[in-house]
Structures are given as C-alpha cells and as structure tokens.
Amino acid sequence: MTTFVEPPGPPPLAEGGRRPRHILLQRARRSPTLIIGAAISLTLVLVAVLAPLISPYSPDHQDLYNILSGFSSKHLFGTDELGRDELSRLIWATRTDLRVGFLAVIFPFCFGSVVGTLAGYRGGWLDTVVMRAVDVLIAFPFYVLVIALIFVVGTGTTGIYVAFAVVDWVVYARAVRSTTLVVRESDYVAAARTGGLPDSRILLRHVLPNTITQAVVYLTNDVVLVIVAVVTLGYLGLGVQPPTPDWGTMISDGQEFLTTYWALSTLPGIAVLVTGLGLSLLGDGLADVLRPQ
Amino acid sequence: MNPRPGPQLHEVVPPLNQFAATPARLPERERPAVPLLAAENLCVSFPAGKGQWLTAVEDVSLTVSEGETLGIVGESGCGKSTVARCLAGLLRPGSGTVSLRGELLGARRTREQHRAVQLVFQDPYSSLNPRLSVRSVLSELLVFHGLAQGEALERRCQELMALVGLPADALDGYPSSFSGGQRQRIAIARALAVEPQVVVADEPISSLDVSVQAAILALFADLRDRLGIGMVLISHNLAVVRNICDRAAVMYLGRVVEVGEREEIFTDPRHPYTRALLAAAPRLRPGPDRVEARLKGEPPSPTARPSGCAFHPRCPRAEPVCATERPELLPAPAGSSRLAACHFRDEKG
Amino acid sequence: MSSALLQVRDLTVSVGRGERRYVAVRDVGFEVPAGGSLGVVGESGSGKSLTLRALMALLPRGVRAERGVVELAGEALPFTGPGARRARRGRLAMVFQDPLSGLDPVYTVGTQVAEVPRRVLGASAAASRRRAVELLRMVGMPDPEQRAHAFPHQLSGGMRQRVLIAMALASEPKVLLCDEPTTALDVTVQAQVLELLDDLRRRLGVAVVFVSHDLAVVRQVADELAVMYTGRVVETGPATEVLGHPAHPYTLGLLEAVVDLDDTAHAPQAIPGALPDLAHVPSGCPFHPRCRFASDDCALSDPGFRYLGDGDADRGTACKYPERVMAG
Numbered sequence: 001m002t003t004f005v006e007p008p009g010p011p012p013l014a015e016g017g018r019r020p021r022h023i024l025l026q027r028a029r030r031s032p033t034l035i036i037g038a039a040i041s042l043t044l045v046l047v048a049v050l051a052p053l054i055s056p057y058s059p060d061h062q063d064l065y066n067i068l069s070g071f072s073s074k075h076l077f078g079t080d081e082l083g084r085d086e087l088s089r090l091i092w093a094t095r096t097d098l099r100v101g102f103l104a105v106i107f108p109f110c111f112g113s114v115v116g117t118l119a120g121y122r123g124g125w126l127d128t129v130v131m132r133a134v135d136v137l138i139a140f141p142f143y144v145l146v147i148a149l150i151f152v153v154g155t156g157t158t159g160i161y162v163a164f165a166v167v168d169w170v171v172y173a174r175a176v177r178s179t180t181l182v183v184r185e186s187d188y189v190a191a192a193r194t195g196g197l198p199d200s201r202i203l204l205r206h207v208l209p210n211t212i213t214q215a216v217v218y219l220t221n222d223v224v225l226v227i228v229a230v231v232t233l234g235y236l237g238l239g240v241q242p243p244t245p246d247w248g249t250m251i252s253d254g255q256e257f258l259t260t261y262w263a264l265s266t267l268p269g270i271a272v273l274v275t276g277l278g279l280s281l282l283g284d285g286l287a288d289v290l291r292p293q
Numbered sequence: 294m295n296p297r298p299g300p301q302l303h304e305v306v307p308p309l310n311q312f313a314a315t316p317a318r319l320p321e322r323e324r325p326a327v328p329l330l331a332a333e334n335l336c337v338s339f340p341a342g343k344g345q346w347l348t349a350v351e352d353v354s355l356t357v358s359e360g361e362t363l364g365i366v367g368e369s370g371c372g373k374s375t376v377a378r379c380l381a382g383l384l385r386p387g388s389g390t391v392s393l394r395g396e397l398l399g400a401r402r403t404r405e406q407h408r409a410v411q412l413v414f415q416d417p418y419s420s421l422n423p424r425l426s427v428r429s430v431l432s433e434l435l436v437f438h439g440l441a442q443g444e445a446l447e448r449r450c451q452e453l454m455a456l457v458g459l460p461a462d463a464l465d466g467y468p469s470s471f472s473g474g475q476r477q478r479i480a481i482a483r484a485l486a487v488e489p490q491v492v493v494a495d496e497p498i499s500s501l502d503v504s505v506q507a508a509i510l511a512l513f514a515d516l517r518d519r520l521g522i523g524m525v526l527i528s529h530n531l532a533v534v535r536n537i538c539d540r541a542a543v544m545y546l547g548r549v550v551e552v553g554e555r556e557e558i559f560t561d562p563r564h565p566y567t568r569a570l571l572a573a574a575p576r577l578r579p580g581p582d583r584v585e586a587r588l589k590g591e592p593p594s595p596t597a598r599p600s601g602c603a604f605h606p607r608c609p610r611a612e613p614v615c616a617t618e619r620p621e622l623l624p625a626p627a628g629s630s631r632l633a634a635c636h637f638r639d640e641k642g
Numbered sequence: 643m644s645s646a647l648l649q650v651r652d653l654t655v656s657v658g659r660g661e662r663r664y665v666a667v668r669d670v671g672f673e674v675p676a677g678g679s680l681g682v683v684g685e686s687g688s689g690k691s692l693t694l695r696a697l698m699a700l701l702p703r704g705v706r707a708e709r710g711v712v713e714l715a716g717e718a719l720p721f722t723g724p725g726a727r728r729a730r731r732g733r734l735a736m737v738f739q740d741p742l743s744g745l746d747p748v749y750t751v752g753t754q755v756a757e758v759p760r761r762v763l764g765a766s767a768a769a770s771r772r773r774a775v776e777l778l779r780m781v782g783m784p785d786p787e788q789r790a791h792a793f794p795h796q797l798s799g800g801m802r803q804r805v806l807i808a809m810a811l812a813s814e815p816k817v818l819l820c821d822e823p824t825t826a827l828d829v830t831v832q833a834q835v836l837e838l839l840d841d842l843r844r845r846l847g848v849a850v851v852f853v854s855h856d857l858a859v860v861r862q863v864a865d866e867l868a869v870m871y872t873g874r875v876v877e878t879g880p881a882t883e884v885l886g887h888p889a890h891p892y893t894l895g896l897l898e899a900v901v902d903l904d905d906t907a908h909a910p911q912a913i914p915g916a917l918p919d920l921a922h923v924p925s926g927c928p929f930h931p932r933c934r935f936a937s938d939d940c941a942l943s944d945p946g947f948r949y950l951g952d953g954d955a956d957r958g959t960a961c962k963y964p965e966r967v968m969a970g
Contacts, residue, residue, distance in 0.1 A: 187420035191480070194381045195434050195487060196407030205433070209424040368828035369799075472916065502685040503855060507899040508912035529829060532903040536910065573833035575858035577885065577902040588830045590784075591798045 027289045034285025040278025048095040057085040059092040059245045068261050080253060080264050090271060093245040098275070100157055100240065101227035104164040105219065111165070112172025113208075113215045119173065120180025120211075121203060130177075134170040142167065146229065147238060156241050160230060168222065175218050179211040213290045220283030224276045231272050247272050327395045328356035329523045330380065330410065330491045335389035337375050347595050349375040350386070351547040355525075357491055362517055362524040364538030364555075366531060366570065370592050371544040373527045377495045380525065381412040393490070408438060411484035415496040417476035421468040427454075427479055428464040434486045453482040458512060474505035481512065491523040492516075499530065510537060531574045535559050543567045546595060546603040549622060553631025561641060563625040563633040565610045602635070610637055646673035647849050648734075648817050653710030655689070655696050655873075657920075664921040666705070667692050668873045669947070673956065674817065674866070679843060679850040681864025681881060683857055683896070687917050689873035690853045694819045697851075698736050699726035714816065731762055735815035739822040741802030745794040751805045752778070752790025758812035777808040782838050800831035807838070817849045818842075824859060836862050857900055861885060866956065869893045872918060872928045875947065879957035889950060889957070889964040891933040927962070935966040 028034055047054070056076075063083035070078050077086035119130040137145070149163040183189060184207065192202045233239030234248020242249055247268040254264025332355045341347040350372040357363045365373045378384040380391055382402045391398045393409050414420040422430065431450045435441045441449040451461045457478040468476055477497060484492055494513065498506040514537055517524055528534050534541050535555060542552040543566065551564040562568045569588040590607045593599060599606050605615035614636055625631060625638035655667035667689040674680045684690045696707045699721055707721040719729045738744040746754060756774035759765040765773065771790075778786035781804040794802055803823055810818055820839070824832040840863060843850050854860045860867065860881070867884040869877040869892065877890040888894045895913035902908065915932035918924055924931050930940040940962060949958040961967060 187414040187416060188422040190378075190383055191412065191414065191420060191483060192422075193383060194407060194410070194412050195437075195483075196402070196404045197433070197437060201433075201437075205425070206422050210422070368830060474916075502917065503857070503896055504685060504899045504913040504917075507901070507910035510901065510910060511912065530901070531829075532901040535903060535906065536901045569830060571903075573830045574903050575829075575832075575836075575856065575862050576904055577858045577861060577897070577900060578904060579861075579882070588833070591800050591831055592828065 024289055028285075031285045031288050033281050034289060037278055037281025037283070037285050040274065041282045044094060044098060044275055044278060047091055048098045051091050051095040055088040055091045057088040059084060059089045060243050061085070061088075068257065070261065071263070077267060078261065078263050080250075081257070086263060086267065089245040089250060090247075090267060093247045093250060093268065094271065094275075096240055096244055096246050097227055097230055097234075097248075100160060100230050101223055104161055104230065105168065105223050105226050107161070107165045108168035108222070109172055109215060109219050112169035113176045113212065115169070116173035116176030116215075117180050117203060117208060117211060120177035121184055121199070121207060127177075130173060134173055137167060137170045143229070143232070146233070147236075150233070150238050155238050157239075160233065160239055164226060164229075168226065171222065172215050172218060176211050176215050179214045180207060183207050183210050217283060217287040217290060220279060220286055224279045224283070227275060227279070228272065329359045329361075329394060330357040330525075331355070331392050331395075332376070332380060333390050333392070335376065335379055335386045335391070337372070337379060337384065337386050341596055345596055348547055348598070349595060350379070353389070353544070353547075353549050355542055355549070355552070357523040357525055359490075359523055360517065360521045361540065362526055362538045364534035364541040365525065365527045365544060366529065366534050366541060367544035368529060368570075368592055370546065370595055372547040372595075373544050374495055376544075377412065377493045377525065377527050380491070380493050381410050382407060383412070404438065408487040409490045411487065411489040411492050413477070413480050413484050413492060413494040413497045416500050417473045417480060418500075420480050421476055421483075423468050426465060426467050427482075430479075430483055431464070431486050434483065438487055440486075440488065449486075453486055456485060456516070457482045458508075472505075473501050474509060477501060477509055478512065481509075481516070485516070485520075489522060491525065493525040493527070495527045496529070497526070498533065499528065506533075513537060531559075531570060543570065546592065546598060548603065548634065549632075550604065550635070551631070551633045552622070553629070553633075557629070557631045563631070563638045563640075564635045565608045565637075566604050569607075569609075610635075610640075612636075647676040647678070647715060648674040648851070649711070649713040650693075650697065651711045651713075653693060653696060653712070654708040655692050655701065655705060655710075656708050657692075657705050659704065662921075665708075666873050666920055667696065670710075670870070670873075670875050671947075672866075672868050672875065672878060674849045674851060676816070677843060677847045677849055678866065679840075679852060679864045680866045680868060681860035682851060682853045682868045682870060683855065683860050684870035685855055685917060687872060687920055688870040690870050691821055692873075693870070694736065694821050694851065694853055696721065697819060698730060698734055700736070732813050733815055734817050734819060735810035735813050737803075737806050737810045737818060737820040737823045739825055741799060741806050741826070742794070744806050745802060747794055750791050750793055751797065751802075752792075755790070755805065755808045755812055758809065762813055773812070774808075777812055778805070780811070780842070781805075781808045782834070783808075798831075799827055800834065803827060803831075803835055804838070807835075807842075811842070811846070811848075815848060817851065820850060820852045822854050823852075825854070825856070832859070839863060857885070857896060858902065869896070872920060872923050874928065874960060875958075876929070876960040877958065883957060887968055889959040889968055890929075890961045891935050891967050892929050894967055895932070927960070935961075935963055937963070 061084060063079065065083070066079055067081055067083040068079060069075055072078070075085050075087070077090065079085055080089070115130055119127040145167045146163040149166055150159040153159045153162045189202060189206050192206050230239055231246070231248040234246040235252045237252065239248055240246035250268040251265045254261070257264050332353060335350050335353040336348070337350040338346045338348045353372070353376055355363065355376070365376065367373050375384065379386050382398065385400050393406065398406050428450055431453055432446055435446055435449055450464055454461055454463055459475065459478050471479065497513070498509050501509060510533065513524065516522070526534065526538055538555055540553065541555055541558045542549050543558070543564065544550065545566050551558060551562065551567045558567060559571070562571060573588060588607055593603070593606070601616045601619050605611040608615065620634045620636045622632045622634040623638065625633040651671040653667055653670040654665060656663055657666045658664060670689070670693055672680060682690045682693065692705065695701050696710070697712055701707060710721070712719045714733050720726045745751065752771065752774050755777055756770040759773045760767060760770035775786045775790055778790060783789050783801060783804050789797070797805070806823070824835050827835060836859065839850060842848065850863065852860060852863045864881050867879060867881045868875050869884065869890065871892045877884055877888065877893050879889070884893060885897065888897060898911040899913055901910045913932055918928065924941070926941040926943055927945045930936045933940065945960050945962045947958055947960045950964065
C-alpha cells in the first residue's frame, strides 16, 4: 500500500473494457505540457514534410546579384553569402535535421531496448557482457566518441548514423534493463512461467509491453539530444555536408556576418531552440501521461 | 468423493458470491498410495553476501492428495513462500525432490508438468499483467496448451468466468477496472484455465477486505469440492487454515515442526510453537483467559540459526537438551499420522 | 459526557477538487474517556485512517477537513494553520502502520526517539538521550542502551514498531492514535505489541484510539468500539456489546464474514454486494443495497445516528431498525 487514501475500486465493471487507452487519452488531454509540446513538434514535422510545397525558393538557388540582402518582400529573411533565400534554407534544413535526427535514433532505440531486456531478464553472462560494454562506452564523453567515429567512417549522414548507432544505444539498454529487473520479479511474470509459457513469449507479451514505455519516454528526450548533436556536427563541418541545408552549417556559414547580417546565424539557432523545446515538452508530457498512476 | 482424473469445465456453474463455505470436513478419507504431489527433503539456500548462505528451507517433506487441502502456517521467515515456489516449479531446490503422482519433476518442467501445479499469489494488485485484458490472459494459456481454439475458446473463457463468479463481460476488462476481490477471482481463473491438479495459494486472501475474504474462501472450498483438485493453502492466519484445510503443517525457520490432520493440530498441538501460535492468535469471542506466557523475543534471522532446536531460545518448555540436539519430525503420539519435531512431543498441551 | 477526554463531533473530510471531489469521512463523532480505549473498525474506504489523520492535522494535499470539532479536555484543536501541530504536542500522538517508512533510515533509533524531548520539550542533549533509553525500556526493547545506537534496518519489524510507539510516547501525550500498528507484524509479535499497548495504557493512563480492519485484534485492545462504513460511523458501544449483540446490519455482516479460530461450526458468510465507490455512495442509508433487513424507506432518507437509550449512554447505531438486527 503506497497510499492510505484508498477509495474502493471503481464500480464493478461499470467502466470495463478498453480502459488503458481511454485513460491515456483522457490524461493526455489534461496535460498542457503534452499539448504544447505536441503542437510545436507537429508543426515542425509538417514544415519538414511540406518543405517542397511551402518553400518559396529552392534552397540551392543562388542569386549572386542579391547576396547578403536584408529582410525584403522578395526574401522574407534575406539571403546568405551565396544569394540563397534564408527562409527556404531554414525550411529545408528543418526537413534535413529532423529526418537525420529521427533516423539516427531508431537503431539505438531498437537495439538498446532489445539488448537491455534480454540482459535484464536473463542475467548471467549476457548481463555482465552487456553491462561492461555499457560501462566502457559511457565512460567516454559523448562527443569525443562520436567525432572519433566520424573521423573513421567519414563525414556526412552515413557517418552520423554509424556514430550514433555505436554510441547512443547504451542509455536505452541501461534504462530498459533496470525496468526489466523489476518486472521480472513481478507476480504476473511468475504466473506466466508457472503457466508453462516459454521465455520468448513471456518476454514479448509480458515483459516488453511493460518496459517499453520507459524507453519511449527516453526516446523523446534523446531525439532532442541527437538533433542538437547533428546540428553541432554540422557546425563543425563533420555532419551533413553542403549543399544540403542544415542548421549547423547555416550557423557556421553565417558566423562571420554576425554583426552585419545577424539573421543568417541567429535564425537557425532559434529554430534549433524551438525544436528542442517542442520535443522536450512532448517528452515530459508523455512521461507524465505514461507514468503508472 | 470420487477422485477424478482432472477437472471438468464443461458445465457452466452459477455465480458463487453468496455461497457459504462448507463447514468442518470429513476427517478420514481414502488416500491413494501415491500422493498427488509430494515434496521430499527440500532444501533451498540463497547466497547472502560475504560467503554466507541463508537457508530458507531445510529438509521439508510434504504431501498433498487428490481433493485434499493442505495448509502451511508460519510467520515471516519460516520459508512457506519458498516452499510454494518450489512446488510450482518457479524455484529450483538446492536438494530434495518434488514429484507428481510419483513422477519426479526435474529442474526444467515440461509443459504438462507446469500445467499440473498452479500458483495463486498474495497481492491481487500486482499479480495481473496491467497491459493484458482478462480474455488475453486466459486465451493465451488455453491456446498455448491446446486446450481450446476458435469458438470453443470463447466459450471456455466464459465458463472460467462463471466458475469464479464473475460475469462474462469481465473478459473485456483490464485489471485496473477491477477491485481486489475481483482481481483475485481472475487470478484463480487463470490458474484453473490450464486444468491443474494442484493449486498452491500463497496468502490468497490476506490483502483483501474482511467481507471479501469470506467470498474468496468460499470459492476455494467450492472449487476444491467441485473439481477434486488438491490444494495447498499458505497462510499466517490460523483461523482460515482451520476453516478450509484438511491437514496442516506448521513451519518455523525453514523447517516443518508439526504436521497432521487439522483437528489434531488445533485441539492437541504437540509442539510448543504451535501452541504459542494458537495462544497468540486473536479471537473474536472472549475465551478462557490464556495464561500461558507470551512468547518472548522474535523469530531469529535465518542467517543466525540457533543450535539444536531452532525454537529453543523462545520456547517456554526448553531444556538443556534442546540446545544441543535437534529433534526429529516423528509421530506423536507414537503410531499416529501426526508428526512433531519436539523432544517433548508426547506431552499433551 | 463531560468526563470524556477526547471529543470528536461532526468531522467531515473531503478528497479531491472540483468535480472529482467526494466525501471520505462524514459527520464522524465519538468520545474517549481518559485512560480509555476506543477501537475503530472498518474495511477499505471506511475512512478510518483519514479520521485519525484529520485528528492529527496530518491530512495530505487535496484532502480537506470541511468541518468538525476536536476537543481535548474541553479545549478545541484547530485543523489547519501553524497552530494546528503545536496544539497537538503533548496531547495527541500517532503510531503509524508501517514502521519501515515511519522511521528515518539515516538516523539511529535513539536519535529519533530523543528528537522529541530535545526539540519539542526543550531538554538538553544528555537528558534527551537518557529519556530516549527510558522510553525504549518502557516499550519493552531488550538492552535499550545498546539498541538505541541501532539503525532502523538493523531491527526487526516488531522492534521497529516498538520504536514508533516510543516516539509517540516521547511527547507525553494524553491520547495515542494508532493506525493499524500491528497489521504488518507476525501474529506472535502482534500479541506482544497489543499487550504492550494495554500495559502502557494502564500504567501511564494514556487513552488509546486503535484503528484496524481486524475485529479480533480490536477486541483485544478496545473497551469501546466504533464501526465505520463508507466514511460514517454506523455503530458505537462497549466492545462486548457491539460484538455480541450488533445493532447495525453491517456489523452483523462483518461478524458473520470473519473466520474465527474457535468457531468451527460457523461457516463464514460474505456480505452480498460490494463496497461502493465513495464517489457514488447509495442514497439514503449507504448500506441498504446489501442489507437483508432493509425496507423501502431505507433508500429514501439518511438514517442519521441515534443512541439506543437502554442505559448505555454510548450505544448508538445508524440503522433505522436496529431491533430487526438485534433479533435476527
């Protein structure tokens, strides 16, 4: 008993059926964090998806007679040093960075969750091996490893995907493993075992559904980190390569014009900020809603 | 009472909410030569750090026959839950065996062997998977063991619900929609779904409200009578054990200290610990003032077992021999089926 | 009535906000004489624990005491505000259910028991330590000077519960409120603690209010009994009277449902129906849907609470037709 305020259970079966999903939606509607976060994230995704339609110019189109122009009716946010429309580049960069960010996080999420579940459930040598690997990888500062890997594999999106695949799975593994350790000892897993169900089925139907929420919540936070990392790598010239528009390269390119044409660096920066905020709020909101009450 | 080969769930039975438990059961029963479930010399130890071992269960032997209910009583640390897990195959004993109708159950049980012994857990709020509907839980087991499919599957699920006194639309619900008593019924339905031969219930009603306990107890009694399964009921509540069990075993610090027919244990206990438990149990109606000295001290830690008889530091009857020689579990009085592990087992309470 | 040490009247506690608000304790009242013991019995949702918490001004967020009067020796105690806790020092003390969470794991038990004399009663460090050892000895802890240096996790459940009792006694209260103090304990240890409470009551003259869901346990400790259902008191009276001749169908139902060790002939009978959701309590008498003595008017109007004027001043029931219950 964790709480002494114990109203007796809900009226017998009056609200039976489809309860978990129904309750989740109800809670979701009441969480301002989730709503705002979802709104922002959704807007960003729409911008990314609809980029070809809403972008006034092609992001590569260079108007060399019109470089470094300020805000004008023709170019809402001005042009950069090669005469490319800033607004268009911002829109297309949203597309690039969101895409790379989401893709980069898929493998770590899947691999980390699976490995974490297996390690937590089986224990023994598998657990030891996995945990030592995690310890080793976690010991290195994140960026040091990522950059080192990129030097090995090469710059560009391939490098990004590989680097994150190697480095980022560990946090998922650890989070899922600890939840698995708890779920493993629960009575309903014990009941499944006495029922004669094989481990594979128990893992799939009884353990994973109860541990995956942890990983999902972590995912929403990790996406932010990964996107920021992608931008950072772009800034360092190690990430997405030109001419593909990317907030990081935009910031880096616009650096030298900070005092004169500040929009070139600042606007991409604001875009990163808003993205980070939106996804973080979404993550927090989800964590609140998914938390077992 | 004809021992049947297995429970028949074909008949749909009416709800059992109002069913009163049958009073005192018949004392002598036909017992087949080979018991349904037998544990022999079970020993379970856990590593307790610093090279120490915690002996949770030591040299425990128990039997359950068909249609019989065995109660295991004891306080915390006595090892009764560990025994339950060994019987159900969740825990591998360090030594000793568990057998089903004489057939040894090895370290890894087969599907059939798993089906034979089922567990009902104490806490109804954590023994059901919160993400699965009742129908999913039952169907999974029925399909996996090939007990029903297609149309028959739905019918069987409904029969199980009726058997435990729940309406058919409970199948659609998720655990969070149900009260403690209802969840426990679902847990019982889950145990019965695989048509077990023995159901081991580990404190199945202690987390429930008083008025609900009576209903679940009645359910257990009715299922036992109707289905002819063997039952092991683990409880710290002597009143419950006396109400529903045919035989009882008393455990202390990992060992069985007394075992026998129900009325023998409760009216003529031959072990001082059993007497102390009976004296300490709170009663509703004022009885003769029990002048026996209150048991002093607390159950010792399993890592620091007293020498000789583990109970001797707290025992009002203890004598020097008790500290040096551990008493065996022997018939008391001689020739009877009741066993007691006390040097003074022949003395009446 | 004026001899009563602790008087509670019309205590009402609500939980939740706005449309999700429901009444968890409704118009609860009882009295405890000096040195007396009252047992409060009920199942989950009966409001018994909340009642104690309200008496101690320990209600959590979202739970409010709407109205009610708590008087100790005639002096009213406020429910909220900074004065609330201060007013209870030296008067009311509470013993909680779970000794593991009731004790701070990073301090020794001696320190925790000494905290009250030191900070509340203003004693010196040395005097507080001596008092702590004295209190531990009083609650039957073997070797108290040594044990005072132990941490909670080094002690067994029964010992921890004794420490909680010692802490409660440290402020020298007139009334000890006990919230299911023995539920988490083994039966032999429980017997010891119940005997301790009885002993302390007689020696120190402290009154005890003992909340439990276990009728048999309460019978060991209490002279008087109050039975609660869905937040209301449905029956009061001397324990032997209430248990022997219940005047409310719920009490009767509980007695029939309990499995008693000595009563082998009696088969426990469940109370039909189920505990109602506190947010949707049945109209009129909340027990009527489950009551075999109910008439039509039981659903229509609240039966209130009245005293059976048969010489027992504190024998009361919330049933309109107690004669039906006492006959059948």
